[in-house]
Amino acid sequence: MTVSWEAEVDLVIIGGGVAGLTAARTASLRGLRVLILSKGGPTDTSTQYAQGGIAVVAPQGDSVDSHVRDTVEAGAGLCEVDAVRSIVEGGQAAVAALTDLGAVFDHGRDGQISRTREGGHSTRRIIHAGGDATGAEVQRALNAAGLPVMFGAAALRVVTGVDGVQGVIAVSDNGFGVVHTPSVLLATGGLGQLYALSTNPPGATGDGVALALWAGAAVADLEFVQFHPTVLYTPGGVGRRPLISEAVRGEGAVLVDSQGNSVTAGVHPRGDLAPRDVVSRAIAERMRALDTDHVFLDARAVDGFAQRFPTITASCLAAGIDPVTQLIPVAPAAHYQCGGVLTDTHGRTGVAGLYAAGEVARTGLHGANRLASNSLLEGLVVGERAGAAAVERVGVHARIDELPSWTLERADRAVVQQAMTEHASVVRDGAGLAGAMKRIDAETSEVPVPRTDSAARHLREIEDAALTLTARVLLTAAAARTESRGCHTRAEYPNPVDDRQHSTAIRLLPDGALEMSTVPDDSREEEATRRTSRPRTGVQ
Numbered sequence: 001m002t003v004s005w006e007a008e009v010d011l012v013i014i015g016g017g018v019a020g021l022t023a024a025r026t027a028s029l030r031g032l033r034v035l036i037l038s039k040g041g042p043t044d045t046s047t048q049y050a051q052g053g054i055a056v057v058a059p060q061g062d063s064v065d066s067h068v069r070d071t072v073e074a075g076a077g078l079c080e081v082d083a084v085r086s087i088v089e090g091g092q093a094a095v096a097a098l099t100d101l102g103a104v105f106d107h108g109r110d111g112q113i114s115r116t117r118e119g120g121h122s123t124r125r126i127i128h129a130g131g132d133a134t135g136a137e138v139q140r141a142l143n144a145a146g147l148p149v150m151f152g153a154a155a156l157r158v159v160t161g162v163d164g165v166q167g168v169i170a171v172s173d174n175g176f177g178v179v180h181t182p183s184v185l186l187a188t189g190g191l192g193q194l195y196a197l198s199t200n201p202p203g204a205t206g207d208g209v210a211l212a213l214w215a216g217a218a219v220a221d222l223e224f225v226q227f228h229p230t231v232l233y234t235p236g237g238v239g240r241r242p243l244i245s246e247a248v249r250g251e252g253a254v255l256v257d258s259q260g261n262s263v264t265a266g267v268h269p270r271g272d273l274a275p276r277d278v279v280s281r282a283i284a285e286r287m288r289a290l291d292t293d294h295v296f297l298d299a300r301a302v303d304g305f306a307q308r309f310p311t312i313t314a315s316c317l318a319a320g321i322d323p324v325t326q327l328i329p330v331a332p333a334a335h336y337q338c339g340g341v342l343t344d345t346h347g348r349t350g351v352a353g354l355y356a357a358g359e360v361a362r363t364g365l366h367g368a369n370r371l372a373s374n375s376l377l378e379g380l381v382v383g384e385r386a387g388a389a390a391v392e393r394v395g396v397h398a399r400i401d402e403l404p405s406w407t408l409e410r411a412d413r414a415v416v417q418q419a420m421t422e423h424a425s426v427v428r429d430g431a432g433l434a435g436a437m438k439r440i441d442a443e444t445s446e447v448p449v450p451r452t453d454s455a456a457r458h459l460r461e462i463e464d465a466a467l468t469l470t471a472r473v474l475l476t477a478a479a480a481r482t483e484s485r486g487c488h489t490r491a492e493y494p495n496p497v498d499d500r501q502h503s504t505a506i507r508l509l510p511d512g513a514l515e516m517s518t519v520p521d522d523s524r525e526e527e528a529t530r531r532t533s534r535p536r537t538g539v540q
């Protein structure tokens with residue numbers, strides 16, 4: 001490998017969405033030299049597409065306890081309640097910081113911030129911007145902060161030594177690069193591209209999960225992939241599909257089947273506003289029963305639809321559907337990874353100097369199913385904390401003296417997506433999961449890391465390697481969870497099982513095997529003790 005460029009900083013952030021940019025801002029304000037690597041452009045993030053809003057405790061008629069309760073109920077027994085409380089409590093300050101940066105949220109005629117309701121929430125607490133363009137406003141405000149981003153630069157490996165992180169190897173249009181740094185924050189977003197249909201942008205290829213595993217960190221709860229119930233259905237559509245926000249149901253739209261019957265009647269006391277896993281399962285079951293590939297969202301009674309939901313209106317009109325006068329065809333599609341890199345609520349992993357925040361991280365907030373609009377909240381709160389936590393590594397000697405060599409194990413993306421879509425979607429079973437693993441294993445081959453300095457064109461291979469490893473881990477976790485819980489539904493084990501009410505951590509061993517262990521309840525305290533016993537240097 002020929003190294004074409006080199007840099008040295010205090011913190012490398014991989015990812016330019018809400019989590020990465022929020023962390024970068026905090027770390028910069030604390031005097032750290034920061035470099036953000038982003039394999040796409042400024043808006044190639046899931047953050048950009050967020051619609052419904054940010055869940056944050058309302059000043060009236062709401063409380064931290066209530067938001068915690070709703071989150072824990074949606075999380076189906078796997079939320080870490082201390083983590084939930086800590087992140088929920090940070091919401092108002094995080095939103096205030098974003099507003100200070102220039103983000104503008106929608107206000108009602110009374111001059112107060114408008115709040116909507118989404119599935120699983122007991123009250124209207126979701127703040128939004130531009131009607132249904134919340135993510136675009138968050139991304140705009142953070143992009144405008146003038147943070148140091150290298151666009152078109154993909155991280156390939158986080159290099160570690162005896163003192164933890166030593167640096168990152170990346171590739172950009174200028175060839176391979178090496179960044180020497182004691183701290184790396186993974187803020188790479190999700191893994192929606194594991195599936196043929198997803199709300200996620202093309203870059204959501206599970207890179208952060210793979211980078212963490214390759215660096216020796218653990219991941220957990222990857223079996224819990226959230227399928228959003230209402231994604232615009234168009235015959236033959238593949239890849240990123242337009243979302244029809246849950247806020248549309250929050251404003252009164254209802255789900256009906258082709259015979260005009262309610263899809264969720266009698267399924268859950270909150271009906272169409274039940275937690276997402278419940279609604280997605282109800283839709284999948286109705287589609288199976290009626291042998292169809294979609295149901296409908298009837299939003300015709302929503303007042304001022306086009307003004308309240310301009311992005312959704314545009315997507316529907318582009319597909320030839322007028323949501324004001326017609327039913328919107330919808331079906332579930334892959335939307336969010338509830339699990340990820342195992343961290344505490346400051347983004348710390350078990351590898352010194354390696355942090356993760358945002359969708360790629362598993363803090364314990366989401367458990368087995370994320371509550372709607374808790375993701376931007378988590379990205380803001382934990383992003384800010386992770387940026388601050390990296391201060392603890394300033395002064396640690398970090399240098400990549402010798403370039404490691406490695407190979408990429410990859411199956412073709414189309415094979416992975418087909419296997420995962422058929423066998424690891426809303427409802428899974430043991431035989432299907434095993435079949436998917438067999439198919440992916442059979443198609444996996446080892447390819448050397450490209451050695452030329454025009455490696456940017458090999459981005460697809462690098463992403464495929466991340467998708468392949470992420471799929472293996474997800475299938476392993478899903479096969480081991482012989483129960484139904486949250487957004488993991490096993491056809492042959494329809495109920496939750498008490499003695500499986502724990503998260504499972506997975507590590508990648510040097511021989512390529514996956515090692516599973518139970519995440520202990522007190523893992524965070526143990527981690528904290530271990531860290532504080534390690535000598536620290538530099539500014540605090």
Ligand code: FAD
Pocket residue numbers: 014015016017018019020037038039040041044045046047048049050051052053054055134135153154155156187188189190199200201203207208243335336357358359360372373374375376377379
């Ligand atoms: P992202 O915003 O996805 O950013 C990831 C970044 O990492 C990108 O810059 C990407 O280029 C970069 N990257 C990835 N791999 C590499 C690599 N190897 N090297 C370099 N860079 C890399 N959540 C809510 O709370 N409320 C909502 O209303 C909401 N609506 C949503 C609607 C849609 C359509 C989608 C897709 C998601 C929605 N979510 C919502 C979820 C939420 O938007 C995401 O979970 C969140 O924005 C993720 O932020 P992030 O910073 O973790 O990652």
Ligand code: SIN
Pocket residue numbers: 050051052053244245246247371372373374375
């Ligand atoms: C939506 O607007 O329905 C998406 C919200 C989310 O994913 O949190």
